[in-house]
Amino acid sequence: MHVVVAGETILPVGGSPRRPGDLAGAVLDLERAERPRWVWAETGEVYPALLGAGVRVSRCHDLALTESLLLAHEGRYGEPRSARAAHARLHGLPVPDDEPSVPGTLFAPEPLSAEAVAEVLADQLRRVEALPAPGRFRLLVAAESAGALVAAEMGHDGMPWREDVHDALLTDLLGPRPVHGMRPAKLQALADEVAAAFGHQVNPDSVQQLVKAFKGAGVALKSTRSWELKRVEHPAVAPLLAYKELARLYSFHGWVWADQWVRGGRFRPEYVVGGVVSGRWATSGGGALQIPKVMRKVVLADPGSTLIVADAAQLEPRVLAAMAGDVGLARAAGEIDLYSALARSFGGQRDHAKIAMLSAMYGGTSGDAPKLLAVMRQRFPRAYQFVEDAAKAGEEGRLVRSWLGRTSPPPSAGWREQVSGPEGGRAARDRGRFTRNFVVQATAAEWALSLLAVLRGLLPDPARLVFFQHDEVMVHCPLDQAEEVIAAVGAAAAEATRLLFGSTPVRFPMEAVAVDCYADAK
DNA sequence: TGACCAAGCGCC
DNA sequence: AAAGGGCGCTTGGTCA
Numbered sequence: 001m002h003v004v005v006a007g008e009t010i011l012p013v014g015g016s017p018r019r020p021g022d023l024a025g026a027v028l029d030l031e032r033a034e035r036p037r038w039v040w041a042e043t044g045e046v047y048p049a050l051l052g053a054g055v056r057v058s059r060c061h062d063l064a065l066t067e068s069l070l071l072a073h074e075g076r077y078g079e080p081r082s083a084r085a086a087h088a089r090l091h092g093l094p095v096p097d098d099e100p101s102v103p104g105t106l107f108a109p110e111p112l113s114a115e116a117v118a119e120v121l122a123d124q125l126r127r128v129e130a131l132p133a134p135g136r137f138r139l140l141v142a143a144e145s146a147g148a149l150v151a152a153e154m155g156h157d158g159m160p161w162r163e164d165v166h167d168a169l170l171t172d173l174l175g176p177r178p179v180h181g182m183r184p185a186k187l188q189a190l191a192d193e194v195a196a197a198f199g200h201q202v203n204p205d206s207v208q209q210l211v212k213a214f215k216g217a218g219v220a221l222k223s224t225r226s227w228e229l230k231r232v233e234h235p236a237v238a239p240l241l242a243y244k245e246l247a248r249l250y251s252f253h254g255w256v257w258a259d260q261w262v263r264g265g266r267f268r269p270e271y272v273v274g275g276v277v278s279g280r281w282a283t284s285g286g287g288a289l290q291i292p293k294v295m296r297k298v299v300l301a302d303p304g305s306t307l308i309v310a311d312a313a314q315l316e317p318r319v320l321a322a323m324a325g326d327v328g329l330a331r332a333a334g335e336i337d338l339y340s341a342l343a344r345s346f347g348g349q350r351d352h353a354k355i356a357m358l359s360a361m362y363g364g365t366s367g368d369a370p371k372l373l374a375v376m377r378q379r380f381p382r383a384y385q386f387v388e389d390a391a392k393a394g395e396e397g398r399l400v401r402s403w404l405g406r407t408s409p410p411p412s413a414g415w416r417e418q419v420s421g422p423e424g425g426r427a428a429r430d431r432g433r434f435t436r437n438f439v440v441q442a443t444a445a446e447w448a449l450s451l452l453a454v455l456r457g458l459l460p461d462p463a464r465l466v467f468f469q470h471d472e473v474m475v476h477c478p479l480d481q482a483e484e485v486i487a488a489v490g491a492a493a494a495e496a497t498r499l500l501f502g503s504t505p506v507r508f509p510m511e512a513v514a515v516d517c518y519a520d521a522k
Numbered sequence: 523t524g525a526c527c528a529a530g531c532g533c534c
Numbered sequence: 535a536a537a538g539g540g541c542g543c544t545t546g547g548t549c550a
Contacts (some may be wrong), residue, residue: 225530245531247545253532278541280541284544291532293532354537362537363538367537464534469534
């Protein structure tokens with residue numbers, strides 16, 4: 001059963017609309033009675049208010065996310081994806097551009113009517129059924145929409161973040177919080193050391209000044225990347241490397257960042273579901289997906305609670321084994337340590353197996369890769385051919401799709417022009433590497449999203465998903481729920497595997513541990 | 523002054 | 535230990 005929510009209106013599809021005085025209350029009643037699939041233009045427009053009112057729903061259909069997936073599959077990548085745009089297209093009306101997702105937008109148009117939302121839904125369901133593999137795409141739509149629910153909930157609940165521990169860590173590394181405009185003491189000391197090494201003032205944040213200063217000292221640099229600096233013999237290098245590391249911490253995850261993103265002991269980032277073309281999530285603020293490892297010690301469970309942290313081991317090669325139906329690779333992927341299982345094929349060395357797999361999935365060509373790829377091709381012909389085909393499609397400007405039907409972007413006009421030019425081979429190979437990786441990364445993202453959706457449904461109250469990063473999840477729950485949540489993670493991984501691949505010999509290990517502190521999880 | 527780009531580096 | 539692709543985010547620097 002589908003039930004539309006638009007503005008203040010609730011419309012059971014096939015029934016009649018009503019405007020309850022208490023929207024959240026009405027949603028809750030219906031959720032308890034019928035557990036419908038809720039349909040709305042965009043989860044971010046509707047769900048946060050429901051969460052604010054204490055209402056959670058189990059399933060939804062997000063029109064904008066679905067439209068985006070459909071348009072890409074239909075070869076119409078980049079057309080406006082909002083429900084409003086989809087509705088306009090249905091009626092041959094002028095199609096509005098998608099609004100940039102900027103907070104405090106200038107225009108706040110009337111929400112689409114519930115009837116219009118229902119029309120767009122019907123059209124989308126029809127288009128899904130017209131696809132070559134509607135069953136898989138239905139799963140993709142459901143998982144993507146469930147992801148939107150999780151993202152909104154994680155934004156609402158937030159990840160535990162101890163502001164006092166964060167402040168102590170920063171003070172330890174940088175010195176006390178400086179007054180505005182000043183560098184923290186330890187950062188300034190390092191900047192002074194750099195200056196002393198050159199014999200004059202240099203802004204260590206300025207690439208230009210650094211390159212010039214090194215040139216003056218007789219050192220020619222192509223860049224100031226740290227791996228290049230490490231090869232240079234000069235007294236400025238050591239303090240400069242230390243400066244770079246700390247400066248990044250200070251500006252990216254320092255006090256100012258905490259002021260903006262941490263409140264009430266919770267870090268509340270803004271996740272963007274499907275924000276990466278491969279289907280991985282992105283963030284539009286807070287940098288939740290780039291938290292440095294050193295910061296993990298700041299993520300601590302509340303007293304009486306615990307963090308359940310789990311990540312999928314070697315997810316991408318397992319996904320490739322399952323997709324390609326490569327018997328040999330699938331057999332190795334039936335083991336917990338896939339690379340050790342593969343090692344025999346590569347002369348007994350685990351490292352060689354790993355390089356071969358990564359090179360196959362990413363298009364690597366350096367070092368031993370060519371030799372090892374030849375082994376890969378001979379021993380695991382179907383897996384090898386699978387990624388080769390994806391690469392070839394990319395080089396020829398064709399589209400590729402994930403297992404469930406997420407579609408790669410088409411090549412740009414600029415690319416087509418480049419390919420016919422003198423540097424054409426390079427541009428073609430670059431896109432080949434992209435599509436080669438796309439089929440694997442996008443399917444891995446689908447597996448992870450499916451896991452997330454299933455796990456969400458298995459969690460006992462008040463356990464909460466608080467973090468999701470590509471192939472890793474974190475749940476915050478009372479101590480006495482730890483075992484149940486750990487079991488739920490394992491069950492969700494098994495179910496995600498079954499949903500995507502049916503019965504496959506490939507295993508997808510997802511080891512969950514209960515920790516007090518995120519830093520203790522690995 | 524604001525818009526935009528490049529460099530650089532964090533995460534998977 | 536890393537290799538690849540993907541992203542976000544900040545700073546400095548340029549340009550209109």
